[in-house]
Amino acid sequence: MAKKEAPKDEIERMIGKRTEHMKGLYIIGAIMAWAATAFGVWVGFTYYAWAYPFSSGMYALSVLTVIIVFGFIFIWKVAHEKPAIP
């Protein structure tokens, strides 16, 4: 069966914004995720100092920063990958 291809501009309209062009979203998302995490850690060692000393907060923030960075790198890789069979 002969495959009928949709016109190029129609395909573009179906795709919407390409993942390669959503860099701002990934960067701002990662920064906001880190800022929210840091804020949570700050609240922890400021208001619950009896349970979470500063060093514990820094340890938690380090682990969470690694998680955020891994997620960001993986997202960046997926978003910018070129298909092996175009």
Next chain:
Amino acid sequence: MAQMPALLPKEVEMQRLKKILIMVIVMGSVAASVEVDNFVDGSLHQTSIRDSAFTPAHWWLYSHFVALPLGWGAIMIYDRRVPLMRGPNNSVNTGIKMTIIGYLGTMFTIGINEMWHFWFVEEVFAVPNHWSFNMGVVVAFIGALAYVVRLYVRMVELGMETPPSNPYVAEMYKLALEGKLYSRSIP
């Protein structure tokens, strides 16, 4: 797996699959974070009595158990744009259904847990009100794994993955794409 007929242009489907995978990665990061909090919350409960539900470890834990079902729900809504990711009878994909049901279980367990702790402040790990936190997460992880495998299979079918450099594995990859991988064991 045999090549499936294209229901929408390949380029469109590839972009949509990428967007789904990016959302799944975000959910994976959130799940990784909540795993860390299991230790944080556990260590707090080992050292102090439960004087309040509003400890930083609980904000961390509970906000994630609300964010995860909502996030996976958003993935489910977007998922409808890729016909081949749908489940039986054109319904929601079974994997994503399990994931959402599992995380919804954990979300409702927050309420059950608070009712229990209204009477019993001691945090014993193995009490029944904690079971459904763990059971919900296990069900969700099984569903998410099934969903990610389905997603990945479709990405391989579309040729989105880079073939492996090992020639033996590359041959298996090629056979898989041609739908002949299992013909060696199932003649």
